[in-house]
Amino acid sequence: MSEQPPQDPDPAPQNQGLANQPPPNPYQPYAPGYGPTGLPMWAPDHPQATTVLLLGILGMAVCQVVAPFAWVMGSRVRKEIDASGGQIGGRSQVQIGYVLGIVGSCLLAFYVLGGLAYIGFVVVVIAAGA
Numbered sequence: 001m002s003e004q005p006p007q008d009p010d011p012a013p014q015n016q017g018l019a020n021q022p023p024p025n026p027y028q029p030y031a032p033g034y035g036p037t038g039l040p041m042w043a044p045d046h047p048q049a050t051t052v053l054l055l056g057i058l059g060m061a062v063c064q065v066v067a068p069f070a071w072v073m074g075s076r077v078r079k080e081i082d083a084s085g086g087q088i089g090g091r092s093q094v095q096i097g098y099v100l101g102i103v104g105s106c107l108l109a110f111y112v113l114g115g116l117a118y119i120g121f122v123v124v125v126i127a128a129g130a
Contacts, residue, residue, distance in 0.1 A: 042089060048077050049090030049097075056100030064111065067104025074098030 052074045059067025074097050081091045 043084075043087055045090030046077055046081055046088050046094065048073060049081075049093040052077055052097035052101075053093045054097070056097030056104065059104030060100040060107070064104045064108035067101045067108055070097050070101030071105050072101075074101055 052070055055066050055070035055073065059065075059070050074094050077094045078091065078098060081088050081094060
């Protein structure tokens with residue numbers, strides 16, 4: 001008969017600190033913009049993103065006088081969002097307002113030039129009739 005050391009029927013786990021944590025999930029790797037749970041993390045929108053969008057819509061549809069403001073503000077806010085490195089969101093709203101500001105400014109220039117041409121035409125017709 002050989003002597004063997006007595007065996008403990010309930011051995012303690014080797015890694016007691018890791019016993020309460022589940023193993024990492026290999027199917028949900030960490031990606032930028034996503035938290036450790038796999039859910040996306042959104043950056044807060046720039047405070048003036050909605051303002052640029054509204055000015056662009058108003059400048060395009062109702063009052064073209066505000067369109068240049070959407071264009072200038074949109075350019076500045078877009079640069080601030082790009083410089084933030086992903087900490088500030090709302091770039092799509094700003095981009096839409098910026099483009100609508102450009103289109104509204106072109107319409108404003110077209111209307112101003114058309115109005116000046118019309119006034120010039122009226123002056124020429126009145127002068128020719130006199």
